[in-house]
Amino acid sequence: MPDTPLDLAHLRAFHAVVQAGGFSAAARRLHRTQSAVSHAVRKLETSAKVRLLDRRGREVRLTEAGRRLLSACDLAFATLDAAQEELGQERGRAEGRIRVGATVEFGCSVLMRHIQPFLAAHPGLEMDFHLGHDLLTPLLREEVDLAIDCHDHARADLERTPLFRESYMVACSPGYLASHAIREPEDLARCTVLSLDKAGAWWERFLARFPRTRRPAFGRVVAIDHIRALITAAASGMGVLLAPSYSLQEELARGELVPLFPSIRPHEDRFALYQKTARARLAKHRLLKAYLEALNPAELGA
Template sequence: MSADLSDLNAFLAVARAGGFRDGARAAGASASGLSDAVRRLEARLGVRLLHRTTRSVVPTEAGRRLLERLGPALGEVEAALDAVNSFRDRPAGTLRLNVPVSASRLVLPRLVPPFLAAYPEIRLEVIAEDGFVDVLAAGCDAGIRYDERLEADMIAVSIGPRVQRYATAASPDYLRRHGRPEHPRDLLHHACLRGRFASGAMTVWEFEREGEVVRVDPTGPLLVSVGGATDLAVEAAVAGTGIIILFEDWLRPHLDSRALEPVLEPWWQAFSGPFLYYPGRRLVPAPLRAFIDFIKDAAR
């Protein structure tokens, strides 16, 4: 019994994503096209592979068995095909990266245009989200994360600035009306603009000065989802709604224009910059190898 490779890839994309729409987004295809491919595969195999409801798509027992064997097998096929890239003058193919929104805004803009100019036969796909995901399960070749969220079996390569800081800021109007906090605990008496991760966890406001670490849990009039709605919080801070804490580089244009003023700057906490990470247990695809070499050269 044989099956078309594209139909197998379609099933894999839908099963991993948990739906035809998300699977289509990950695979760069149409949802209707994936649906037709899965139906062809089920008809050829004579067994239902996916339970479909209006709310979700989940593998059947047969689908789970196929998924367990299919992922590694197709990975080997991709690796075998990618080996041909070594005989080309330039690497070609698709590179898929899963990155936090902060990296898509603060790190990649300096790297992506020159990288794509240097490798015109590589197609780069960037999925920006702040939830923690398995890059392989998401169909990506690599991701960008900070060291506290790296998995043990991953290879990590520095990308972007090696040291970053969290900056606290407010508009001149807000500070005129409410005063300037002198200690992190003063923030408990101020309007603070908070963020919440997709997991439901709230962002921690942490400060450090001369070895002393202070964590506070302030309240305020605005709560936004981290990443997708962060710019709304920034604009609210500029408008005088409250105090914000965010990557210094994200706030830097507003600090330089004086639309925002630094708050508690001696307490701004520094942390190590992000890493590009990828599985060490599989052959590195040629587009990813080219990107790794490119960011290493850029760092030099």
């Protein structure tokens, strides 16, 4: 007796469960009930005659057979999406939706200021944005289609396109500078250092410029886990901060912050565009990739 063909709707349900991390999240994504999604996956396993998921309470894990099928689904659904795009292109324009992830400060200070020309040039495209610190998880779960990130994600299933360099600056308010007489990095021992983390790992970009035996010591470290709040705190005179240079342009222009140690250049980060390799051929992805590669944001000193 020939094998039963695998049902496309069942495959979509299986794919959604894996990408969303569970049946409840997959049901919300597919706008179906959890029981309907669970039933679809069971039917798929019956048709395939193999277990695809290990269910442990609310946690689901792929079996080896499930991993192989997931890879096939990624390719198949990307091919179907590309075919749908080609049909749209016959109408003379790119169409569809792109979900873009970006780091919070880059998204606020750079991306939102430069994305409108792309949207105006492609009125058939819709774009939604997710700003956050962890962009890899939503990218792998297909909650975003592309991610602009300064963290390195070396994975075989992701395509990486280098974009912009991100330089950093040490700064404080003019009043704080005057009251603490900051002239050399060693003076930071008398200062309150503002950092995204209590351990001061955020400052490693600056400290790495010094030999370990000569690294400046910090006085008090105040942790503030949001870059915009960090900048506001520094501008109000709470202490010294390290932040991406583009994030500080308005405060510098208004005289609320002044740069420190201009001869010392903290290590730079490099923004890159990440997307699943299987989906990199989509026309709308290629259009956005080309636009970002050609972009020279003044905020980044380009």
